[in-house]
Amino acid sequence: MNKSLVRLKSVSKTFADKPILQNISMEINQGEITTLIGPNGAGKSSLIRLILGLITPDTGTIEKIPNLTVGYMPQKVNIDPTLPISTCRFLQLANTSHEECHNALELVGIPEVKNTPFHKLSGGEMQRVLLARSILRKPNLLVLDEPVQGVDFNGQNELYGLIGKLRSSLNCGIVMVSHDLHLVMSATDHVICLNHHICCQGKPEQVTQDPAYLDIFGETAFYNHKHNHQHSLKGEVLDSDGTHRHGKGCQHD
Amino acid sequence: MALIAMGKGANMIDFLIYALLAGLGVAAVAGPLGCFVVWRRMAYFGDTLAHSALLGVALGVLLNIDLGIAVTVVCLLMALGLVALEQQGVLALDTLLGILSHSALAAGLVVISLLSDIRVDLMSLLFGDLLSVTASDLWVIYTGAAVAIILLATLWKPLISITVEHDLAAVEGINVARTRTALMLITALVIAVAMKIVGVLLITALLIIPAAAARRVCATPESMALIASLTAMASVISGLAASWYIDTPAGPSIVISAALLFCFSLGFKQKA
Numbered sequence: 001m002n003k004s005l006v007r008l009k010s011v012s013k014t015f016a017d018k019p020i021l022q023n024i025s026m027e028i029n030q031g032e033i034t035t036l037i038g039p040n041g042a043g044k045s046s047l048i049r050l051i052l053g054l055i056t057p058d059t060g061t062i063e064k065i066p067n068l069t070v071g072y073m074p075q076k077v078n079i080d081p082t083l084p085i086s087t088c089r090f091l092q093l094a095n096t097s098h099e100e101c102h103n104a105l106e107l108v109g110i111p112e113v114k115n116t117p118f119h120k121l122s123g124g125e126m127q128r129v130l131l132a133r134s135i136l137r138k139p140n141l142l143v144l145d146e147p148v149q150g151v152d153f154n155g156q157n158e159l160y161g162l163i164g165k166l167r168s169s170l171n172c173g174i175v176m177v178s179h180d181l182h183l184v185m186s187a188t189d190h191v192i193c194l195n196h197h198i199c200c201q202g203k204p205e206q207v208t209q210d211p212a213y214l215d216i217f218g219e220t221a222f223y224n225h226k227h228n229h230q231h232s233l234k235g236e237v238l239d240s241d242g243t244h245r246h247g248k249g250c251q252h253d
Numbered sequence: 254m255a256l257i258a259m260g261k262g263a264n265m266i267d268f269l270i271y272a273l274l275a276g277l278g279v280a281a282v283a284g285p286l287g288c289f290v291v292w293r294r295m296a297y298f299g300d301t302l303a304h305s306a307l308l309g310v311a312l313g314v315l316l317n318i319d320l321g322i323a324v325t326v327v328c329l330l331m332a333l334g335l336v337a338l339e340q341q342g343v344l345a346l347d348t349l350l351g352i353l354s355h356s357a358l359a360a361g362l363v364v365i366s367l368l369s370d371i372r373v374d375l376m377s378l379l380f381g382d383l384l385s386v387t388a389s390d391l392w393v394i395y396t397g398a399a400v401a402i403i404l405l406a407t408l409w410k411p412l413i414s415i416t417v418e419h420d421l422a423a424v425e426g427i428n429v430a431r432t433r434t435a436l437m438l439i440t441a442l443v444i445a446v447a448m449k450i451v452g453v454l455l456i457t458a459l460l461i462i463p464a465a466a467a468r469r470v471c472a473t474p475e476s477m478a479l480i481a482s483l484t485a486m487a488s489v490i491s492g493l494a495a496s497w498y499i500d501t502p503a504g505p506s507i508v509i510s511a512a513l514l515f516c517f518s519l520g521f522k523q524k525a
């Protein structure tokens with residue numbers, strides 16, 4: 001049994017009277033990749049921010065092991081172009097030596113961008129540099145917010161491969177947000193399907209069979225999924241019979 | 254103007270040296286601080302703080318307290334108020350700043366106009382009065398500038414970190430709110446001190462233009478801060494020289510010098 005790094009118990013969060021997350025209970029374990037999937041506006045990023053401690057829950061608790069070191073890869077880093085900063089310098093902001101930065105860039109496969117100005121990196125290079133920054137502090141928990149965004153198909157496969165390798169070399173737990181389901185499915189241990197509440201969760205092959213998952217993502221399990229229900233503007237599921245199905249792990253009414 | 258009237262005697266050399274030293278002191282700290290104003294797009298923040306300095310003068314005269322203290326306190330309070338409002342997120346930030354900035358400026362002008370028995374030189378408040386700097390002003394300017402430079406140097410790394418990506422900085426253990434508040438307070442302090450040099454309407458220019466000029470020729474944040482300081486110092490020297498030889502107002506001449514240096518910098522191919 002793998003050690004639990006972070007444990008959320010009945011966590012809820014409301015922004016401007018809109019319930020973004022309701023009654024979320026989940027665990028992140030050492031050595032496991034947990035993937036959050038769900039439609040836009042489902043609360044994935046908010047859940048990530050709760051786990052990172054950037055926001056606090058309204059109700060519920062988040063327990064973390066005492067020696068938790070978190071590595072974070074944000075969706076995007078927008079540095080004002082008036083700020084001159086090299087890639088190496090960007091990495092060194094994580095309080096690491098020049099050599100460690102070099103090694104991290106080597107690990108993600110782009111040692112050549114070391115002296116490239118940060119804002120001249122290509123989309124794929126940028127994602128790898130952000131991944132490199134996230135591993136610099138030797139984290140036991142990696143939090144990756146859409147790690148392959150803006151990367152072409154082959155690059156996505158490579159990045160997921162890299163993330164899988166990092167999991168074993170760092171022996172860390174990984175939480176990542178993803179949109180592209182079918183690539184993720186092969187690279188993950190645990191999938192949580194989120195739409196303000198946890199619709200369903202489990203091993204990828206279980207989740208893809210779950211009616212709640214199919215309700216949201218359709219049977220092709222591909223990003224261009226066929227919806228068998230509509231969402232209201234608020235993101236609520238409007239099923240034909242006015243309700244939506246609940247998965248096994250679902251705790252709301 | 255005043256220069257000619259008093260004649261260019263030995264006393265004038267003293268005046269000029271005081272003015273030069275005061276200008277150079279402010280220019281030194283305007284470099285690194287101006288870089289943050291540019292990187293973090295805080296120009297409007299700077300304007301708002303500068304305009305509130307005028308309100309500080311008015312209140313200082315009204316309550317009969319030292320003007321330097323009144324201006325500094327009002328600027329610092331305004332900075333704290335802005336930090337609090339920024340976190341509220343009630344209105345778009347630029348709208349909010351626009352309201353505060355111009356209200357503070359207008360309130361300052363109205364209060365000053367009501368003080369009919371005391372003569373306040375509005376032009377020198379708005380555009381600076383570098384040539385009237387006294388030895389005691391120099392002390393205030395150098396103390397303020399030294400405090401600001403020491404704080405900037407101490408907080409340099411976390412400041413760069415939160416400017417690059419504040420969430421990453423927070424996850425890596427930097428207290429983002431405290432660092433940001435510190436930067437606002439440093440900005441307020443420098444503006445309070447710089448008011449004497451270029452006046453409330455031109456302070457932001459002294460922060461932004463040298464930093465923007467430095468950007469073209471620099472590849473690291475540190476070199477940009479240094480070159481911005483040197484550019485600001487060169488602007489002070491040439492602005493004062495213009496004031497001395499062709500009798501132009503010192504504050505605006507400094508800003509024009511900085512603007513010319515910026516135009517000159519456009520000739521360089523951007524590094525990095």
